[in-house]
Amino acid sequence: xxxxFANHVEKLGQWAGLLGAWPSDTEVGYNVxxxxxIPAFRSPLGxxxxxxxxxxxxKEPSSKYSTFNARIEGVExxxxxxDAWRRGQRCLIPALGYYEWRKEGGxxxxxxxxxxxxxxxVFGGLWEAWGPEGRLSCAILTQEAEPSMAGLHPRMPLxxxxxxxxxxxxxxxxxxxxxxxxxxxxxxxxxxxxxxxNDVRHQGAELVAPALLRQ
Numbered sequence: 485x486x487x488x489f490a491n492h493v494e495k496l497g498q499w500a501g502l503l504g505a506w507p508s509d510t511e512v513g514y515n516v517x518x519x520x521x522i523p524a525f526r527s528p529l530g531x532x533x534x535x536x537x538x539x540x541x542x543k544e545p546s547s548k549y550s551t552f553n554a555r556i557e558g559v560e561x562x563x564x565x566x567d568a569w570r571r572g573q574r575c576l577i578p579a580l581g582y583y584e585w586r587k588e589g590g591x592x593x594x595x596x597x598x599x600x601x602x603x604x605x606v607f608g609g610l611w612e613a614w615g616p617e618g619r620l621s622c623a624i625l626t627q628e629a630e631p632s633m634a635g636l637h638p639r640m641p642l643x644x645x646x647x648x649x650x651x652x653x654x655x656x657x658x659x660x661x662x663x664x665x666x667x668x669x670x671x672x673x674x675x676x677x678x679x680x681x682n683d684v685r686h687q688g689a690e691l692v693a694p695a696l697l698r699q
Contacts, residue, residue: 486553486607486624486641488681489582490514490596490692491522493604496578498646503578503606504528514580514691517684518552524622526575526611526653533575534621538614539564545614545621554610554623556642556664560657565623568610574652575622576644577607581692583681584637594681595636596692600671608642608652608664630667636674643668 492514496503503525506512510532511520517535524533536552538545547564554565581598582605599605611622625642633640644652648663655663675694680686 486582486626487518488684489516490580491516491578492689493578493580495604497603499578499604499606499649502528502646502649503576504530506530507532513687514689515681515684515687518550522577522622524575524577524609524611524620526573531620533611534619535624536621537564537568537610537612537623538619538621540567540612540614542614545619551621551623553626555639556608556625556627559610559625565610568612569657572655572657573611575609575611576649576652577609577622577624579605579607579641581605582641583677585682586636591679592682594677594679596675596677596681597633597636597640598673598675598692600673603670605641606644606646606649608644627664633672633674645669 491512506523507530510523516522519536521532522535523530551564559565560569581596583594583596585592585594608625609622611620613620626639627642629638629640652663678691678695681691
């Protein structure tokens with residue numbers, strides 16, 4: 485899945501032509517967690533959105549259900565996400581990479597997944613507006629992990645390539661099957677990193693650096 489990620493992206497690379505300025509009042513760091521406000525794009529202009537989607541029909545922003553991820557399979561039928569999906573309320577969420585965990589040595593060992601070429605990842609997401617003030621929130625869509633990633637976790641974020649970015653934002657849901665079924669073209673790298681990631685209070689570039697086998 486994707487329960488923690490790094491979005492300290494210095495250069496947008498191939499995405500620079502589609503994604504514009506990032507909002508200044510959002511969480512940009514190396515250990516971003518659900519419910520924080522993150523930069524997301526539903527147009528070339530970035531906006532701050534709460535990472536954990538609040539359905540428009542919800543009576544309050546908090547929920548006992550996890551809404552920071554949404555499975556692409558069947559998203560059109562899930563009560564929390566179906567209206568956003570049917571209305572085409574999709575967004576792009578840039579990231580340096582994301583974390584997954586394995587149980588190792590009596591604890592949770594984090595791994596950082598990122599592009600081998602250093603280019604940013606961009607996740608496909610859904611957004612929603614809640615309440616009289618239209619508070620924005622979002623969820624990262626996930627898909628079945630590609631074979632090279634399945635040993636780490638059976639799921640992975642839905643990654644959008646630059647060639648599909650505009651269509652992801654603008655095309656009707658019925659036209660997205662080609663995008664969602666397309667294998668991610670870039671090579672991904674998995675690095676074992678420090679267990680300091682396990683505490684969301686820890687931040688800094690050292691969190692994404694490959695760690696020694698003993699910590």
